[in-house]
Amino acid sequence: MTNSEENSVGPVRNSTEPELACRNESISNGVGLVQTEILRVVEPDKPLELKCGKKLTQVDVAYETYGKLNAAGDNAVLICHALSGNAHVAGKNRPDDKKYGWWDVMVGPGKGIDTNKYFVICSNFLGGCSGTTGPGSINPESGKPYGLDFPIITIADMVKVQKLLLDKLNVKQLLAVIGGSIGGMQTLRWSIDYPDFVKAAVPIATTTHLGAQSIAFDAVGRNAILADPDFAAGQYTPEKSPKTGLAIARTIGHITYLSEEAMREKFGRQLRNAKKYSYDFDSEFAVETYLDYQGQSFVERFDANSYLYITKAADYFDLKRNNDSLEKIFANTKCKFLVVSFASDWLFTPKQSEEIVNALSAADKNVSYCNIDSPSGHDAFLLEYKKLGVAVGGFLDATYYQITNPNKYIFKNFQCQHTKKTIHHATRARIDYELIESLIKPNSKVLDVGCGNGELLARLVDDKNITAKGIEINQELVTHCIRCGIATIHRDIERGLEQYANNSFDYAILSQTLQTVKEPQKVLAELLRVAKKVIVSFPNFANWKCRTQLFFGGNAPVTKQLPFSWDNSPNIHCLSLKDFEGFCKKLNVKIEKRIPLINNRLSPVKFAPNLFAEQVIYVTSKE
């Protein structure tokens, strides 16, 4: 069971979940040589109490660190690893290591998680097999490996041990805790269990609870291990261990990490060697030999008992177990959140990430969300390091800037490290932005629906000290907003805003968007539900230029304000001031203010607005 020379506690090191990622990265250009350290965090005089009710009298933790903790102690970032990961995140442990750490693509100088700026820590979790105490460790009571005598552990227990390690390392605060998959579960637990310790949390490709399908896959894998005759009730030896069962478990898992699309692209129906079918039961399709290889290489570096304990901990993970709602569970958290999912992940789906986002939104937390477009399935959290690095790196930078610069004008000074620009880079503000700003009271809560690059919200934060939240459908713009420190949720507003309670905001803004949504009535009703006042702006279709074009010209109008030809206009509804006002009357919506405008003029149109206005801003509220 052991191939480790330097590390006397755990049997395996250099666990490499991201083989695929590293394969493309021949040069780390990173943290260089690092050493896995071991610290004893639990001694018999103060045993560790576990969720299952049992105790561990001795716990060692294997960990690595990168970068330096600064004098203020405010730049520490904890990374939590997934099922088959370990403490070795980046660089190499020995010059002749064939592979870099499992997230070397994301962690290093100038990388997404920048070790020039941040002090990065990662530890092998409790129950693992890479240095930290687990079922393969010696049971101090028997002097033999625990095997199945190791107590069942939970994600919360893992996090508890990580906290003990940070205490020992004299880390007083975490700028951020970051993790994908099972690492994301630990990240969520951190935000809930240690709310004062964590400034930001980045749960990636994860969930608040395992669903029936995921439990089913885990259970089949465990059954394969438990049924292997070499399992010997968990007391197997390195020479005779349940290799077959573990390999089957791993291959089942591996299928769930890849998307159908990724497998089709990578393997299709390719045969490994031959052009003709072999007409026997040997592995002949490329995908079969790939999975055989994955199974075999995993068996060499991983412990079957650890596989049982870790998957069981994942199965037991359910944030809202015995509780009313996720919203309540998150109520006590104090950190900012960046939730990330990947479009093709079918193990922990975007929908499951949205569940986190919705609960945090309902609990009125500072949450951003980005669903990254990727064909790579669950493995995307290891592979999409460019897109992920831009989002996570920017989020860390913005969070650090906001913590260390609690002055008012944050956006005018904060420079996005990606675009090297401050967010106020528009050469000239849109006229409706200026007017909308004049309508918003200081210190209010504002939701900007279709927030674009975040400019309006940034202006409102700087000038009016508002609490800003944005919703945006475009992934690039979402990333930009996140990098600028604006809480932005990646979402199509047509889906509704069920995450927000009634009257969650003082204002909701729908700027130049009403005429582009499929169901204007549903969207306006939803905004009026979540905000006390809704500010709506749109182009006036009954402007005299439009009228005369249709009346005399007999064609669909094209004007400065409505510049699109009929066949490729994003404006799928044509409405005038009169139409909107009739609409409001029908829906019992109160119009508090109307500002009809001619382009580039701040002063409202006074005479015959439905004829002369080119666009209009309304402030509406519920009757």
Add this chain to the structure above:
Amino acid sequence: MTNSEENSVGPVRNSTEPELACRNESISNGVGLVQTEILRVVEPDKPLELKCGKKLTQVDVAYETYGKLNAAGDNAVLICHALSGNAHVAGKNRPDDKKYGWWDVMVGPGKGIDTNKYFVICSNFLGGCSGTTGPGSINPESGKPYGLDFPIITIADMVKVQKLLLDKLNVKQLLAVIGGSIGGMQTLRWSIDYPDFVKAAVPIATTTHLGAQSIAFDAVGRNAILADPDFAAGQYTPEKSPKTGLAIARTIGHITYLSEEAMREKFGRQLRNAKKYSYDFDSEFAVETYLDYQGQSFVERFDANSYLYITKAADYFDLKRNNDSLEKIFANTKCKFLVVSFASDWLFTPKQSEEIVNALSAADKNVSYCNIDSPSGHDAFLLEYKKLGVAVGGFLDATYYQITNPNKYIFKNFQCQHTKKTIHHATRARIDYELIESLIKPNSKVLDVGCGNGELLARLVDDKNITAKGIEINQELVTHCIRCGIATIHRDIERGLEQYANNSFDYAILSQTLQTVKEPQKVLAELLRVAKKVIVSFPNFANWKCRTQLFFGGNAPVTKQLPFSWDNSPNIHCLSLKDFEGFCKKLNVKIEKRIPLINNRLSPVKFAPNLFAEQVIYVTSKE
């Protein structure tokens, strides 16, 4: 390995893939008691040559029949079963059987496949373990069970054996061959290998080839069986067989048969007995105990060797292997097709069914397609018997009617058994239908995009003897068209028509739809690519009523022809005759004819059509 008393050849009977389906059906109301028969279809004097190059000198086939073959011999329907099915489709073999046959919900008097009308045959396929020769049968050469000495078989071999059975039964022609999953693969093979024997094929929830993900799941399952110490190189005994491996294989498969949604709904995170976690490795989640049960009950009724051979046959299934294109493969087929998929099926996805449909369309075959909305995943082909029954039953009836009534006016006389109406049930024809009909030359090929209930196409078939094809997005309307015998494909036209080659049709019709599509340019260009002439009709937005409403009233027009208010109009583009003509000029589209119309008047508007026409019909072509 055997629990069969009556059936001396195969070890297992009453295989019950559709436990879920039957659970809800306490009363069969069906075919009553039936007997599985055995026929020897291959004798040593004429051995069966298999695709792998080997031969079988003796093959027995287990089969059941329901209903009666009529005097004309034109009412025979062959059903092909899936992985764990068998010949016992409907009814009971013995009065005390606990369950009905595996598709009893679909097959019986008055059911989807109506045994009052049709003579239904189903046989256990070659390599199975329910009566037909397979690896569990006695090898005549050794006098012992074949085990792994059984030759590797393919789907084509299975179909060949089915044909031998039909020859023995003196069936000269199949009205239809129908099957889901692996049964669908056999169905596709039938259409290709015996084109003159089959009048209609209904491949359900199937594919033209297994993809990498499906091969991977199959391979893991086989590995579990092959690695089981009790497998004994395939020469196991009933007392000591690879039960563990087979159960693991079955549970993996079972997960792929259910959708994530269905599992969540059915099990969620329910614990089987307790309210608290047990903190051990026993199965405690409801989904775990369900899968344990599925695995165990499967082991009792199925043979591990058969599992190996059948999954390998599925893995080898690839219609276009060593060939250029699916279109060429289907070129020689002569039957009508109804392809059915289920929206939540992730084993054989709607996309894979669409691949079949596209290839058949490209090969200019008579193909209908319906993607049935269902949360039940792959198992939907066993569970959604109501929706499936309406579509398949209607398709069979229409096909039988068309074959036995080769007269011209088929639609005026054919009555849909579901609605009890002929298709011409509109009380008054739409005026644009009448005019469009006048524009179509007899005996031409016509594609109606957005064909609705099929009325226009039916009229054109009856009156002009056209070859009719329809595309429709609404599932209910698609089913209606299929039941009426119109080749209709369930599809959103915005996705394009890549299945059709250039100039596949004489006419494409886009009636009152152009103004509702997101990308009119793309849609029109695609229609002009696939048809020589495109007939487009739409409401005229520059009619004088619209003009005056906007000009004097200042509101978005609402008229008889444009009856929707601005906020809930399906018309997301507003265009006039002038707009459309400018658009055609820009795109180099030739306008061959223009028929401006006022509602309910057949005579075209002659003076100032862009002002007076309420709607317009254009005939366009490529420049």
